[in-house]
Amino acid sequence: MSEQIRTVRLPVMRRVLEANxxxxxxxxxxxxxxxxFAIDLMGAPGSGKTALLEATLRALAxxxxxxxxxxxxxxxxDGDRLARYCDRVVQISTGEGCHLxxxxxxxxxxxxxxxxxxxxxxxxxxxxxxxxxxxxxxxAKVGLFSLTxxxxxxxxxxxxxxxxxxxxxxKIDLAPHLSFDRAGFETDxxxxxxxxxxxDISATTGEGFDSWLAWLDNSAAAAxx
Amino acid sequence: MLRVHEFSIAEGLAAQVLANAPAGxxxxxxxxxxxxxxxxEPEALLMCWDSVTxxxxxxxxxxxxxxxxxxxxxxxxxxxxxxxxxFVSCQCGNATxxxxxxxxxxxxAISIDEEET
Numbered sequence: 001m002s003e004q005i006r007t008v009r010l011p012v013m014r015r016v017l018e019a020n021x022x023x024x025x026x027x028x029x030x031x032x033x034x035x036x037f038a039i040d041l042m043g044a045p046g047s048g049k050t051a052l053l054e055a056t057l058r059a060l061a062x063x064x065x066x067x068x069x070x071x072x073x074x075x076x077x078d079g080d081r082l083a084r085y086c087d088r089v090v091q092i093s094t095g096e097g098c099h100l101x102x103x104x105x106x107x108x109x110x111x112x113x114x115x116x117x118x119x120x121x122x123x124x125x126x127x128x129x130x131x132x133x134x135x136x137x138x139x140a141k142v143g144l145f146s147l148t149x150x151x152x153x154x155x156x157x158x159x160x161x162x163x164x165x166x167x168x169x170x171k172i173d174l175a176p177h178l179s180f181d182r183a184g185f186e187t188d189x190x191x192x193x194x195x196x197x198x199x200d201i202s203a204t205t206g207e208g209f210d211s212w213l214a215w216l217d218n219s220a221a222a223a224x225x
Numbered sequence: 226m227l228r229v230h231e232f233s234i235a236e237g238l239a240a241q242v243l244a245n246a247p248a249g250x251x252x253x254x255x256x257x258x259x260x261x262x263x264x265x266e267p268e269a270l271l272m273c274w275d276s277v278t279x280x281x282x283x284x285x286x287x288x289x290x291x292x293x294x295x296x297x298x299x300x301x302x303x304x305x306x307x308x309x310x311x312f313v314s315c316q317c318g319n320a321t322x323x324x325x326x327x328x329x330x331x332x333x334a335i336s337i338d339e340e341e342t
Binding site: 004005006007008009010011012013014015016017018019020097098099101129130133134155157158159162163187188191192 | 229230233234237238240241245246253254257261262263264311312321323324326328330331332333334335336337338339340
């Protein structure tokens with residue numbers, strides 16, 4: 001009696017990141033139940049994510065109750081900076097990880113008192129590529145570009161642009177000193193994502209913050225109903 | 226070394242393959258499909274796959290990557306074609322045809338060895 005080996009192909013057709021997506025979906029349900037509007041804030045290192053959150057938390061004080069999760073490779077510096085403006089901050093040290101994953105957000109949320117919180121900011125690891133494909137359970141992805149990065153960053157990071165529900169263009173106060181092609185930047189964005197709002201802001205001078213805060217207020221109000 | 230996201234994806238893939246293979250089966254091939262938006266480096270993913278599966282029952286399983294191209298549509302002449310990169314000019318002279326790509330990241334199929342007696 002001889003044994004033969006034959007190869008059998010089994011169709012599967014399931015998402016590779018299904019386990020992450022399932023955790024994110026559970027987080028999304030829980031945040032919606034608590035009427036919390038959650039933002040995944042993504043941007044390059046040095047684009048001003050933490051500075052944006054510092055200025056935003058200052059502006060929201062007394063109007064909205066915020067909580068912050070901040071992902072970083074190694075240090076606690078961002079968490080310490082934000083704790084000056086918010087009493088509900090959890091630093092997630094990703095070690096060698098280049099992006100946050102849904103399980104890290106779920107575990108960090110378990111350390112937070114979410115009672116009364118309206119808005120949850122999740123500051124992702126500084127990176128324009130890796131974080132985009134990992135659902136965290138957020139209600140909106142906000143992409144932060146800045147003038148100092150150069151006007152080609154939208155074109156070079158298509159997934160970042162298509163995945164964003166809002167794009168912020170930071171450091172707009174530096175425009176007189178830089179040769180950033182604002183119209184060309186917007187052309188690239190529009191080819192990839194025709195409808196995403198783009199807000200020019202400065203976390204340093206507060207320029208454009210009226211529009212950014214109005215977007216936050218409208219989103220938080222919609223989540224609270 | 227910084228963990229590239231291809232490593233996380235390889236880990237998720239290995240778990241998904243094991244969850245969908247019959248217990249104890251020898252997995253020979255793993256077929257995945259990646260949308261253009263994902264921007265994944267096939268070579269990085271292959272390296273991570275080898276690393277993640279090393280010393281496990283999936284060691285030696287071949288990863289077959291079907292990387293989907295960008296769909297390009299020229300809004301001036303109406304021509305449609307596919308491209309490995311999103312920003313390209315049309316032969317009609319239009320410098321800004323519209324790129325679109327999928328973000329799928331799917332385990333399509335696995336092939337296992339079955340013994341016949």
